[in-house]
Amino acid sequence: MSRGTIFLEQAALIQRHTYPQDQHVVRLLAPECARRAEAGMFVHIGCDVDIPMRRPISIMRCDPDEGWIEILYKVMGPGLRAFSRCQPGDKVSIIGPIGQGFRPTTARNIALLIGGGVGMPPLIFLAETLAAMNSTDSSCRYEPIAFFGSEIPFPFELVGGQDQIAGIPEQVTARLKLTDDIAVPSRLASKAGIPGSFDGYVTELAAEWLKMLDQAALDRVMIFACGPNPMLQAVHDLAQRFQLPDQLCVEEYMACGVGGCAGCGMLVHTDKGPAMRRVCVDGPVFDGYSLDFLRSQEK
Ligand SMILES: Cc1cc2nc3c(=O)[nH]c(=O)nc-3n(C[C@H](O)[C@H](O)[C@H](O)COP(=O)(O)OP(=O)(O)OC[C@H]3O[C@@H](n4cnc5c(N)ncnc54)[C@H](O)[C@@H]3O)c2cc1C
Ligand code: FES
16 A cells, blocks of 8 residues: 655656547656556646646556656546647646555465456556566566457557467457567457457456366456446456455546545445545545445345
């Protein structure tokens, strides 16, 4: 857990790539944020001087040495529309890094990462983190595997290939070049007919893979996920079906974004009973079994 320092920075926008359906990948020079960012944390972005409310966006990648962070977002309304007009060289006000991120543990070293739509960024960050831990710390033996789903074109370079993942249909070959480059196996799911992808929901793809694991392997699996609430519900159903722990990165409407206004309260269940938690600073990552909105769906 980190209750680290949160910084206000005037970040320089250094790169923008635009993808179909108003998806954008943006790189920002923000050295303080890059130094302390962890997978699952987010930045609160000032989109325009005329729009007082900031917008929360997950950190997808960072390079502490070069001092940049990268984000992926899809425009939903006026805030991110205004931010999309910022071009390389422009300055952007950001607050970050904010929140409690994912907590991988070597006790469950098979990390099943599931990301949906603009919920993919925290899982990409986690995949890079686990791969880096494996290469720098010989006591770490994480075995990450990632499944990503989208119903619109993926805002990434995609690759295919011959190598198989046990349990995954052999025609399902599409994956992200980003995760291939760090040797994290991944596959894509979509009902939109993306070539090489699994024709269905990302959770159905993950279930295919889980089904072929024996009990000894299942005992080593931890699920990490981020995506829209119906996807998180399906992920949590999967966790219950296979009796696995899950860490879920959730979204809530936010005002201050730094713990001061209680505007992002979410009902969770703790050892001491029900309690309200602030998604911005107590989350956005929570134990899936603690989340009331998932429990209330249980039969
Ligand atoms: C911790 C956190 C991390 C996030 N990470 C990402 C990310 O990496 N990439 C990304 O594209 N989006 C992310 N989001 C969602 C993003 O913050 C909202 O989509 C964004 O604020 C919308 O801003 P806008 O100006 O485009 O639209 P607005 O005009 O602000 O909103 C348009 C519509 O989008 C919906 N909406 C806005 N905010 C939320 C929200 N928090 N939860 C649910 N629905 C919302 C509402 O229906 C609203 O009417 C994240 C949200 C949170 C809380
Ligand atoms: S948004 Fe203000 S406390 Fe979370």
